[in-house]
Amino acid sequence: MSNNHNLPSRRRLLAAGGMALSALTLGLSGCAQEDALAKQAKAGDNKNYVAGDGSVTEFTAADRKEAVQVQGALFDGTKVTPADFQGKVSVLNFWFAACAPCRVEAPLLESLHQEFKDQGVQFFGVNLRDEKATAEAFEKTFNLTYPSFNDKDGAVLLSVSGLVPPGAVPTTLVLDKQGRVASRVLGEIEKGTLKALITAAVAE
Numbered sequence: 021m022s023n024n025h026n027l028p029s030r031r032r033l034l035a036a037g038g039m040a041l042s043a044l045t046l047g048l049s050g051c052a053q054e055d056a057l058a059k060q061a062k063a064g065d066n067k068n069y070v071a072g073d074g075s076v077t078e079f080t081a082a083d084r085k086e087a088v089q090v091q092g093a094l095f096d097g098t099k100v101t102p103a104d105f106q107g108k109v110s111v112l113n114f115w116f117a118a119c120a121p122c123r124v125e126a127p128l129l130e131s132l133h134q135e136f137k138d139q140g141v142q143f144f145g146v147n148l149r150d151e152k153a154t155a156e157a158f159e160k161t162f163n164l165t166y167p168s169f170n171d172k173d174g175a176v177l178l179s180v181s182g183l184v185p186p187g188a189v190p191t192t193l194v195l196d197k198q199g200r201v202a203s204r205v206l207g208e209i210e211k212g213t214l215k216a217l218i219t220a221a222v223a224e
Contacts, residue, residue, distance in 0.1 A: 076213055078203045081224070087199030088183075092176045094167045095152050100144070105199035109136075109221045111214075112193045114146045114177070114184055115168075117158040121208035122190045126162040128211040129192075132218065133166045139222055144169060146176045148189065196221050 089102045090112070113129055115122040133143040145168030147155045155168060169176050177184060183201055184191045192209055194217045196202040202224075203217040 075206050076203065076217070077206075078217065078220075079201060081196075084196065084200040084202065088179050088195065088201060090176055090179050090199075092169045092171060094144075095147070095155055095170050096167060098167070100169070102199060104142075105195055107197055109139075109141045109197060109202075109218060110195040110199070111141065111143045111218065112146055112176075112180075112195065113143070113209075114148060114189055114191045116147055116149045116189060117154050119189050123158075123162070125190060125209045126158070126164060128209060128214075130162060130164050130166070132211065132215060135215070136218055136222070141218060141222060142166075146171050148172070148174070148177060194218055194221050196224060 087102060087105065090105060091101050093099055111129075111132075113125075115126075117123075129143065129145075133141075137143075143166035145159075145164070145166065147168045148171050150158070150172075152170065155170070158164075159168070171177055177186070180193065180201070183193065183204060185206070188206055190208060192205045192214065193201050194203045194214075202221045205214060205217075
């Protein structure tokens with residue numbers, strides 16, 4: 021009888037252990053030494069972002085959904101429409117200035133932008149919360165030459181809903197020449213990995 025009474029407790033213990041393991045796995049994040057997403061969201065530590073876990077997802081051509089309908093304005097006032105994503109590979113990086121991993125990856129993104137621009141690859145930042153002056157100061161600090169959307173209204177983020185979790189910053193998307201999402205990195209990028217994802221999209 022005592023063994024039967026212990027079963028629920030053992031199940032709870034095993035479930036708790038599984039949750040702890042999941043948290044540990046998620047905690048190996050692109051945001052250095054950050055906790056799991058759920059723990060970060062509940063931590064109340066005022067950093068106001070949730071770091072991705074660094075996971076990379078690639079979508080085969082057959083599994084890709086329709087072209088994303090990205091539409092918005094860059095900080096310089098330029099209007100961008102879905103047509104601007106046809107015929108060329110595009111990289112979208114979601115960021116804001118106070119996000120620590122965004123600062124780490126900014127020089128890497130600029131380096132890849134320089135490496136791939138002659139192959140017709142276009143880079144766009146998608147700034148989710150900064151005023152123009154703050155965004156421009158960030159771009160100047162890291163010598164960024166590719167433009168960013170002013171997405172405080174969330175229009176660009178909404179156009180990729182289901183692909184970019186709200187609050188998971190940074191996130192980077194690689195779009196194929198038809199404007200479809202070919203790959204995604206949740207969390208801080210690793211330069212070699214993103215280079216390989218872009219190269220694959222260019223080769224299609």
